[in-house]
Amino acid sequence: MKVAVFSTKPYDREFLAQANLAAGDAHQLRFLEPRLGIETAALAHDAAAVCAFVNDVLDRPVLELLGAGGTKLVALRCAGFNNVDLAAARELGIAVARVPAYSPEAVAEHTVALILSLNRNIHRAYARVREGNFALDGLLGFDLKGRTIGIVGTGRIGICVARIMVGFGCRVLGFDIRHDPEFTQIGGCYIDLDELLSASDIVTLHCPLTPQTHHLINAKAIDAMKPGVMIINTGRGALVETRALIKGLKSGRIGHVGLDVYEEESDLFFEDLSEQIIQDDVFARLLTFPNVLITGHQAFFTSDALTAIAGTTIGNISQFERTGQPTHPVSVEMLA
Ligand code: NAD
Numbered sequence: 001m002k003v004a005v006f007s008t009k010p011y012d013r014e015f016l017a018q019a020n021l022a023a024g025d026a027h028q029l030r031f032l033e034p035r036l037g038i039e040t041a042a043l044a045h046d047a048a049a050v051c052a053f054v055n056d057v058l059d060r061p062v063l064e065l066l067g068a069g070g071t072k073l074v075a076l077r078c079a080g081f082n083n084v085d086l087a088a089a090r091e092l093g094i095a096v097a098r099v100p101a102y103s104p105e106a107v108a109e110h111t112v113a114l115i116l117s118l119n120r121n122i123h124r125a126y127a128r129v130r131e132g133n134f135a136l137d138g139l140l141g142f143d144l145k146g147r148t149i150g151i152v153g154t155g156r157i158g159i160c161v162a163r164i165m166v167g168f169g170c171r172v173l174g175f176d177i178r179h180d181p182e183f184t185q186i187g188g189c190y191i192d193l194d195e196l197l198s199a200s201d202i203v204t205l206h207c208p209l210t211p212q213t214h215h216l217i218n219a220k221a222i223d224a225m226k227p228g229v230m231i232i233n234t235g236r237g238a239l240v241e242t243r244a245l246i247k248g249l250k251s252g253r254i255g256h257v258g259l260d261v262y263e264e265e266s267d268l269f270f271e272d273l274s275e276q277i278i279q280d281d282v283f284a285r286l287l288t289f290p291n292v293l294i295t296g297h298q299a300f301f302t303s304d305a306l307t308a309i310a311g312t313t314i315g316n317i318s319q320f321e322r323t324g325q326p327t328h329p330v331s332v333e334m335l336a
Contacts, residue, residue, distance in 0.1 A: 001027045001321045003075070004047035006036035006056050009270065011306060012077070016051070019310035026318055035266070041065035049073040049317050054080060054297065055266035060088035067092040073320045076330070077313045078300070080236055082209040086332040097316035097326030101156050103305035108160030110299035111204055111234045114258030118230060118293050119144065138290075142201075145169035150200030152176075152193070152216065153207030153235065154183045161204060162188045173200060176207070197221055202230040209236035210335055219244040228255035234299045237263035242282050249289050257292045260299045269296040 005016060008031040020027055030047060034040040036056035042065065044050050050071050052058060058066075058074060063085060066074070074084065076098040089096050117123055120141040128135070149165045151158045154174040162172045163186050172188040175196045184190065197203060203225065207213050217231065217240040225231075231254060233240050242263055248254035262268070264280055278284050286292055300309075316326040 001049050001317055002030065002047040003027050003049040003051055003317060004030045004032055004044035005051040006032050006034065007053040008033055015306040015310035016313065019314040023314050023318055027314065036062065038062055042069065044071055045069040047071060049075055051075045051077055051313060054078050054083065055269065056083060058084040060085045063088045063092055063094055067094055073097065073317065073326060075313050075316045075326065077309050080208055081330045082236060086330060086335065090332060095320060095326055096330040097320065097328050098330050099309050099312040100328050102308035102312060103302060104156035104160045106302040106305040107157045107234055107299040108164060110260060111161050111232055112164050114232050114260070114293055115202060115230065118256040118258050118291065123293050124290060147201040148173060148199055149202040149204060150175070150196035152196065152203065152205050154180055154188065155206060158206035159183055161206065162186055194224060197224040198226065200229065201226060202232065204232040205235040205239045207235060209238050214238050215241040217241065219247065222248040222253065227253055230256040232258040234260040237261040237265050242286065246282065246285055249292065255291060259294045261297055265297060
């Protein structure tokens with residue numbers, strides 16, 4: 001099958017080419033560096049499948065262009081599908097596939113890396129020591145043992161985070177619209193969202209971005225949290241209202257923020273902009289806080305995860321070619 005792969009980075013090329021080779025060189029992969037959007041959709045012309053990533057735009061106008069060019073499948077090489085207009089895809093007869101689980105551990109472990117780094121100020125200590133400053137003032141942390149962590153979304157990643165934090169001796173609370181018995185078995189306790197927000201020393205987000213979860217963490221939610229709370233978001237940027245976050249940081253109500261995602265990340269992340277002036281003033285303000293640690297959507301970025309993502313993506317495409325259905329379809333019903 002002809003596949004147009006958008007937002008290609010060298011590592012995508014390497015892992016997808018390997019997976020395709022392992023599948024007997026089943027597909028013709030056309031690697032394209034640009035992000036998919038209205039201006040670039042024409043590059044997929046003639047490709048029966050389009051392979052897209054988190055910040056590619058797959059709204060109705062883009063899907064219409066893809067459909068007109070002969071695209072029958074959108075194979076997302078990620079778990080989230082908030083960037084696809086699923087209703088439009090269905091109307092246009094374009095199937096959508098994703099990689100539901102590649103390495104929840106990769107994202108969970110990065111989440112814990114943010115928690116540990118922020119708590120013990122590793123990001124500041126690293127810079128200080130390199131400058132010959134060995135003073136400890138300002139680096140004070142707290143023991144995780146006995147602290148309460150609230151996990152919003154106890155799916156694959158949330159459960160992994162829970163398992164790790166139980167190991168640290170934390171009290172683990174969870175909020176989810178569906179209860180998973182495994183969460184309780186490993187020592188987690190389900191409560192409602194308001195209670196979770198008011199009881200947690202750390203709040204970490206692992207639910208998908210949907211109309212219901214958009215700006216889940218807003219000014220009201222922040223007001224309900226413990227003073228000094230640590231907020232971690234490795235889910236999707238728009239789960240958090242960034243301006244409310246900044247207000248909470250300025251007032252001192254929020255103690256720490258760790259972000260791997262940002263609501264306007266599509267103009268920033270995955271590119272080297274080190275020679276440019278950042279035009280996003282909200283993001284630039286976030287960078288000024290010493291108690292904020294941001295990574296550029298790298299939580300998934302392990303060799304194990306990339307191998308699994310590439311394998312499942314090629315599998316989705318092969319299965320679609322054989323049967324007309326990908327192995328892991330995404331449908332509009334999944335938003336309900
Ligand atoms: P998952 O589907 O296994 O789990 C999501 C959980 O959220 C489910 O249990 C679901 O019931 C719950 N949920 C849905 N709506 C909710 C709501 N309104 N309130 C509370 N809970 C709700 O997904 P996952 O594999 O654990 O991934 C979670 C999210 O992490 C993805 O949707 C994606 O956006 C994000 N993610 C980020 C990265 C990264 O690199 N930063 C990588 C992979 C996934």
